[in-house]
Amino acid sequence: MRLRVGAGTHIGRVRSLNEDAYLLREDEGLFVVCDGMGGAPAGEVASQMAVDAIVRELRETPQPAPTSSAAHDPSYLPHTTRLAAAVRQSNQFIYDRARDDPRQAGMGTTLVGVWIRQHVVSVAHVGDSRAYLWHDDRLEPLTRDHSLIQMQIDAGLLDEHTASAAEHKNVLLRVLGREPDVDVDVREVTVRVGDYVLLCSDGLTRMVPESMLAHTFVESREPQRICDSLIAAANSHGGADNITVVVVEVADSWWRRLLNRRTRSDRRGQYAEANVAV
Amino acid sequence: MPKLTLQFEGRLLKEYAVGSGLTIGRLPDNAVIIDNPAVSGHHARLICDTGSVVLEDLQSTNGTFVNGEHVLRHVLRAGDIVLVGKHHLVFDNSAEAAMPGPVLSGLGDTVYLDTKQHRELRQTLEDAKAQAVSMRPSAKAAVPRRRTGVLRVVAGGADQYEYDLDAHTSLIGRSQSALVRLRGWFKPDVAVSIARSSDGYVVTLLGGKTLINNEPLVRRHTLKDGDLLNVSGLMLEFRWKDSEPAESAA
Numbered sequence: 001m002r003l004r005v006g007a008g009t010h011i012g013r014v015r016s017l018n019e020d021a022y023l024l025r026e027d028e029g030l031f032v033v034c035d036g037m038g039g040a041p042a043g044e045v046a047s048q049m050a051v052d053a054i055v056r057e058l059r060e061t062p063q064p065a066p067t068s069s070a071a072h073d074p075s076y077l078p079h080t081t082r083l084a085a086a087v088r089q090s091n092q093f094i095y096d097r098a099r100d101d102p103r104q105a106g107m108g109t110t111l112v113g114v115w116i117r118q119h120v121v122s123v124a125h126v127g128d129s130r131a132y133l134w135h136d137d138r139l140e141p142l143t144r145d146h147s148l149i150q151m152q153i154d155a156g157l158l159d160e161h162t163a164s165a166a167e168h169k170n171v172l173l174r175v176l177g178r179e180p181d182v183d184v185d186v187r188e189v190t191v192r193v194g195d196y197v198l199l200c201s202d203g204l205t206r207m208v209p210e211s212m213l214a215h216t217f218v219e220s221r222e223p224q225r226i227c228d229s230l231i232a233a234a235n236s237h238g239g240a241d242n243i244t245v246v247v248v249e250v251a252d253s254w255w256r257r258l259l260n261r262r263t264r265s266d267r268r269g270q271y272a273e274a275n276v277a278v
Numbered sequence: 279m280p281k282l283t284l285q286f287e288g289r290l291l292k293e294y295a296v297g298s299g300l301t302i303g304r305l306p307d308n309a310v311i312i313d314n315p316a317v318s319g320h321h322a323r324l325i326c327d328t329g330s331v332v333l334e335d336l337q338s339t340n341g342t343f344v345n346g347e348h349v350l351r352h353v354l355r356a357g358d359i360v361l362v363g364k365h366h367l368v369f370d371n372s373a374e375a376a377m378p379g380p381v382l383s384g385l386g387d388t389v390y391l392d393t394k395q396h397r398e399l400r401q402t403l404e405d406a407k408a409q410a411v412s413m414r415p416s417a418k419a420a421v422p423r424r425r426t427g428v429l430r431v432v433a434g435g436a437d438q439y440e441y442d443l444d445a446h447t448s449l450i451g452r453s454q455s456a457l458v459r460l461r462g463w464f465k466p467d468v469a470v471s472i473a474r475s476s477d478g479y480v481v482t483l484l485g486g487k488t489l490i491n492n493e494p495l496v497r498r499h500t501l502k503d504g505d506l507l508n509v510s511g512l513m514l515e516f517r518w519k520d521s522e523p524a525e526s527a528a
Binding site for chain 1: 285444473484
């Protein structure tokens, strides 16, 4: 397995600052997108702190033994548990900094992170930055926003079509840095060669409907090209917020790629018609 | 318009528009009321004077501090942090604060749930959700007891006779993190993953060869009771664990 990555961030067309931050560690299979909040300079401080803390935590915390302590949740794979612990730790860092420095009081950030190891993607998230999986020719959400609006949808008070007109649409129920402790949602999903993982800030998903996101994966298979056209789409729909997009393709190793070239091109022809129905 | 932001232990409490004669203190006749024993009844005040804002201590018991320095009179500048008792007041006079933000499409800043109104709305939603669940006629049937599957070793070398599929993801392969460890140099690192979902288990082929009921696994397969897996030579049988007789009869 090999990962091919495309990524980009754009300030959008309205904001005067980019408070998003992202992280790419192709070799380790680690990818993170954060969307900071709290006004200058706190927002971008929080998002960058979160990204830095995750890397530091995962590097410095030694790999726990398979039969490790009580903190280890046996129902998830070790790397999922470690990712979640690193996110909680970064919450602590941001919270402490915000408390100690009044200029950064109230800063916070969303976070969506994936750690891809041995074909299993560990997903951790807090807030309204999202992860999607493109597989079997459709786009599947891997996260559910921690927002009032998502809660209204869940309670059956709104459906997704009227949601964009709803009140309180900017209210998050969970972010990093605002409480001493935070619940981190985690999930595991198995990927195969040909699957793609998309991470993005809400600057993309509020501007571009999911059907259009999916269509981009039909039109292009090249991660950087997918990324660029998603950012362009968000801007052409208004670009009301910072836009950050990370696209990771689960690809074959080069020799297997060579071997499979023929069968794959056959298969793509076969699915070309199914692709339209997304 | 310049403003003061009242903060306590990193929490934003309130914002005040700065005006001449604004007083800060413990008593209710102050514009900025800080109800804390460390704060004097009338602790400090602001005087607006030809464009500048002056902070003046009103002979308070515990003193007024700006950026850590004890002051009696101080001309405030943007970003100054005033300490009164244990509360911070941040003075903001920046150009951004003076102008409304350039919001084009009505997409405001994202905020964290911290106002009373938001909390009330969340509570209402939680109540509505709880009610919706209890109203559903099939409420009990809709939440079935989650069944656990088990893999029993039928033939081949393994370190256990059976493996409970408790985890969200169980791996079979040579890898350290695999539940069922395959032995041998040419066995795949990860042969298959078994993902648990609300309605069962899905096997995904990741490497090597796997047969299910003697048919090659191509992509994914949803496990059924009695399925026979041959993962790179190791034969395993999938069974629902402790499935109750009543359930299987139904």
